[in-house]
Amino acid sequence: xxxxxACVMVASVAAQGPPADGSWxxxxxxxxxxxxxxxxxxxxxxxxxxxxxxxxxxxxxxxGGGKVFIGSLGGKFHCLDLLSGKQVWSFDTKLGVEGAxxxxxxxxxxxxxxxxxxALKVSTGEEVWHYExxxxxxxxxxxxxxxxxxxxxxxxxxxxxxxxxxxxxxEKVWAVETGNYIKGAPSVxxxxxxxxxxxxxxxxxxIDAETGEQVRSIPVGAYMANSCAVRDRIAYVAxxxxxxxxxxxxxxxxxxSNKSEAVEFVGSPAVDAGLVIVGGRDKKLRALDRATGALxxxxxxxxxxxxxxxxxxxxxxxxxxxxxxxxxxxGEGKELWSYxxxxxINSSPAVAAGHVVIGAQDGGVYAFRSSARP
Numbered sequence: 001x002x003x004x005x006a007c008v009m010v011a012s013v014a015a016q017g018p019p020a021d022g023s024w025x026x027x028x029x030x031x032x033x034x035x036x037x038x039x040x041x042x043x044x045x046x047x048x049x050x051x052x053x054x055x056x057x058x059x060x061x062x063x064g065g066g067k068v069f070i071g072s073l074g075g076k077f078h079c080l081d082l083l084s085g086k087q088v089w090s091f092d093t094k095l096g097v098e099g100a101x102x103x104x105x106x107x108x109x110x111x112x113x114x115x116x117x118x119a120l121k122v123s124t125g126e127e128v129w130h131y132e133x134x135x136x137x138x139x140x141x142x143x144x145x146x147x148x149x150x151x152x153x154x155x156x157x158x159x160x161x162x163x164x165x166x167x168x169x170x171e172k173v174w175a176v177e178t179g180n181y182i183k184g185a186p187s188v189x190x191x192x193x194x195x196x197x198x199x200x201x202x203x204x205x206x207i208d209a210e211t212g213e214q215v216r217s218i219p220v221g222a223y224m225a226n227s228c229a230v231r232d233r234i235a236y237v238a239x240x241x242x243x244x245x246x247x248x249x250x251x252x253x254x255x256x257s258n259k260s261e262a263v264e265f266v267g268s269p270a271v272d273a274g275l276v277i278v279g280g281r282d283k284k285l286r287a288l289d290r291a292t293g294a295l296x297x298x299x300x301x302x303x304x305x306x307x308x309x310x311x312x313x314x315x316x317x318x319x320x321x322x323x324x325x326x327x328x329x330x331g332e333g334k335e336l337w338s339y340x341x342x343x344x345i346n347s348s349p350a351v352a353a354g355h356v357v358i359g360a361q362d363g364g365v366y367a368f369r370s371s372a373r374p
Contacts, residue, residue, distance in 0.1 A: 024352040027100035027140030033187040035270030037351035043337030046371035049085030057359025060100040071097025089125035100140030111137025129170025134159030140185035156182030174212025184227035198224030238265035256293035268308040279305030297333030308348035319345030
């Protein structure tokens with residue numbers, strides 16, 4: 001998730017892992033929402049460029065083909081050059097954009113707070129199609145290619161539905177009704193074809209991406225304002241009542257949980273081969289053992305963390321309400337570097353092609369790259 005939006009309670013097979021092509025095509029990097037980067041960006045970093053949108057940027061950037069794609073709350077969606085930060089094109093939206101876009105071939109798709117999913121041409125920003133849900137879209141989008149080769153765009157909405165839209169035509173393929181708002185981006189386990197997502201009805205739902213049929217619903221214990229991360233058929237959830245939980249997707253069993261008092265988790269977890277890393281509103285970035293849920297280390301920021309961390313081979317990047325982008329060592333949780341943007345950061349890092357890109361509440365999109373010279 002990409003903002004401090006609390007829930008209001010009301011009546012094909014592919015290799016798993018971070019992108020290896022210098023891209024960051026989805027909210028958390030891959031369809032599993034794992035929040036992992038294979039890019040060995042190491043601090044210290046230098047500020048490469050700043051692009052001013054003139055309105056807050058809670059959305060997380062996506063990166064592909066040397067371009068950055070990101071929306072803002074001010075009614076614009078931007079395509080920027082990754083190296084220079086110069087605008088390539090922009091698209092006027094009716095309302096703002098809170099969630100991350102999704103790159104799907106020659107299209108970039110995103111959801112708006114007016115309830116529309118829009119697909120634009122990557123090259124020009126020309127609209128190809130739009131699809132209307134019944135309410136605001138706060139979370140990022142995901143994608144899934146069916147066994148028949150049909151590309152689906154997946155979007156959760158405040159209309160209580162998870163929507164699957166044909167990426168070629170913008171037509172509805174299926175929609176699954178839930179009991180409340182859906183605030184996070186859905187996760188897709190490509191090996192099994194299961195879509196996993198939660199929301200304000202306090203359930204983790206597993207949906208067959210091919211048919212839209214619900215396979216299982218799992219009580220979580222509190223509402224989820226974020227995305228779960230899936231790895232090896234296990235879903236890792238961090239919910240609003242301060243608990244981090246691992247669920248077995250095969251049977252819905254709760255494998256372990258780690259409970260913290262007086263903390264709300266709004267940012268989504270990052271999961272690599274050994275760790276689950278989550279930031280909380282108690283200022284702490286936590287790393288847990290993926291197999292047991294035991295605490296491995298904690299890092300204390302100056303204010304709360306709604307930003308979702310990205311874990312690389314050696315470094316974890318995360319933003320904070322204190323206005324800083326942090327680089328923390330993956331192994332020990334020690335601060336390696338930070339940059340004071342000076343405005344609250346709800347956006348999450350996008351890490352690709354030697355860059356770390358993040359938005360802030362001052363309306364800036366900030367890009368950093370390593371200051372080390374060969």
